[in-house]
Amino acid sequence: MAEQVKLFKTWSTPFGLRITWALQLKGISYEAIDEDLSNKSALLLQYNPVYKKVPVLVHNGKPISESLVILEYIDETWKQNPILPEDPLERANARFWAKFSDEKLILSVWSAFTKEGKEREEAMDASLKNLKFVEEELKGKKFFGGEKIGLADIVFGWLGNLLPIFEEVSGLKLLDDRFPSLLAWTKELSELPVVKYNWPPHDKMIIKYQALYEKFHPVK
Amino acid sequence: MAEQVKLFKTWSTPFGLRITWALQLKGISYEAIDEDLSNKSALLLQYNPVYKKVPVLVHNGKPISESLVILEYIDETWKQNPILPEDPLERANARFWAKFSDEKLILSVWSAFTKEGKEREEAMDASLKNLKFVEEELKGKKFFGGEKIGLADIVFGWLGNLLPIFEEVSGLKLLDDRFPSLLAWTKELSELPVVKYNWPPHDKMIIKYQALYEKFHPVK
Known part of the structure; x- marks a missing residue:
């Protein structure tokens, strides 16, 4: 099965932009989904029931929320071009x-x-x-x-x-x-x-x- | 040189207690230093100039602040009894x-x-x-x-x-x-x-x- 990566964000959010940068630094193909926060999608609410916020990264169907958590996940999942040093x-x-x-x-x-x-x-x-x-x-x-x-x-x-x-x-x-x-x-x-x-x-x-x-x- | 681990905390702080538990779960010997927050030590202020708060972990002279950051540091530095899973x-x-x-x-x-x-x-x-x-x-x-x-x-x-x-x-x-x-x-x-x-x-x-x-x- 081909890897499936989706990023729920808005066009303006700096928190989503972090994830965009990280995915592109890693060279990962993904689908970007821009949410309208005045009319959140059912998928966003399902994927992030606690905060109901973007960004959410969905990797092979599994959602990850909170931008700092997502950045660590990206760095651990795709090892190329590390975001965190080794030490x-x-x-x-x-x-x-x-x-x-x-x-x-x-x-x-x-x-x-x-x-x-x-x-x-x-x-x-x-x-x-x-x-x-x-x-x-x-x-x-x-x-x-x-x-x-x-x-x-x-x-x-x-x-x-x-x-x-x-x-x-x-x-x-x-x-x-x-x-x-x-x-x-x-x-x-x-x-x-x-x-x-x-x-x-x-x-x-x-x-x-x-x-x-x-x-x-x-x-x- | 023997490893030197110091933990600046207070007797009551739940944030310091996290570090106590983590160090003991790992079996690490350390010196606990209980601060009086109404009269903070010069060392605490030197080690955590940004927040001036406990807990601070000092490992071989290098200070680490913020309990969540310290817990990750402990897990990465001493690999036994992992605090975080692998996946x-x-x-x-x-x-x-x-x-x-x-x-x-x-x-x-x-x-x-x-x-x-x-x-x-x-x-x-x-x-x-x-x-x-x-x-x-x-x-x-x-x-x-x-x-x-x-x-x-x-x-x-x-x-x-x-x-x-x-x-x-x-x-x-x-x-x-x-x-x-x-x-x-x-x-x-x-x-x-x-x-x-x-x-x-x-x-x-x-x-x-x-x-x-x-x-x-x-x-x-």
Whole structure:
């Protein structure tokens, strides 16, 4: 039986984009299924009953949810072009920063985008502090793990496309010359073919996030 | 050089207890260092500058933080008595539920313990819904991965000791005969020597969480 790989995502989700990059880095053929989150498919609900969210990877009929879990699955299932290094300490480091992206940095940046007044100021301070940690980690390195794109780069990928959209829509500025290593890293990352040819279209992203921004900040 | 393993924890933390169990399951000798979180040691701050939290595992001078990351590190560094199965799909399943414990269930239970009124009611509903997912997953199984304790069991371990403390202190009841598989599982887990001989003392836990509870619910 030929291997069957399906990826449930949306056209804009940075969490799905991680899986797209990983599958393409591995050279795996797959079918991409773009969900409409306002009208989720019966298959998505069946495959991810706990979170009812994308991305879901379905490999030979078996679903895997949660992007960090899916990335580990992909790396363990298809060994070519490893996403994680071999050394346990380096693997722990990559996982630590991947978690930091999702549990700290994204949350602070999202708060800066959605909150107002004092809460926004606090979220901006937290975002800058969190970015500073990442800046320190990246200092002197091309990618998080060295010379090649790996787990942490894939997970922090949203800094390369989603953050500039947030900045453009909100007028806030986070990623500037206070973070030279991060700026150099976003440039390196954006030039990789697997990344460059998969960014969601900028114009469409602006429309989507402009509408979201107006929802969170209604004109009084 | 002899291998040097140090574990920074507190006497009561369920996140540190995970690491204690994993190291003892592997038969690794280590030095346990109990931190006073109101007066953190310079070493803890040096080893975990990002979160400044326990647990931290220090292996031959190299620190690893975040309990889920540490558990993977332990499993990759010392191969005996694996915590994760070999099959990528089973590994993904264990990781999925470990994440669910920390990102969904703990948060809802903590809210039920700390909030009041409508917020508490909502947290109780969310906790019961989350427990129901775990109940379904455990149905017909001794442990999450089958016959042996593994990653998800270790991570959900707080259901075996901390949750009963929460229930006793708050008078709330979550884990009862609505969840027969979970009840059977907590019994199986609690009978394992590595678990049984490492629970923090019940009386001390009650004193600690009674004080916390009173902080969140001051008498008006």
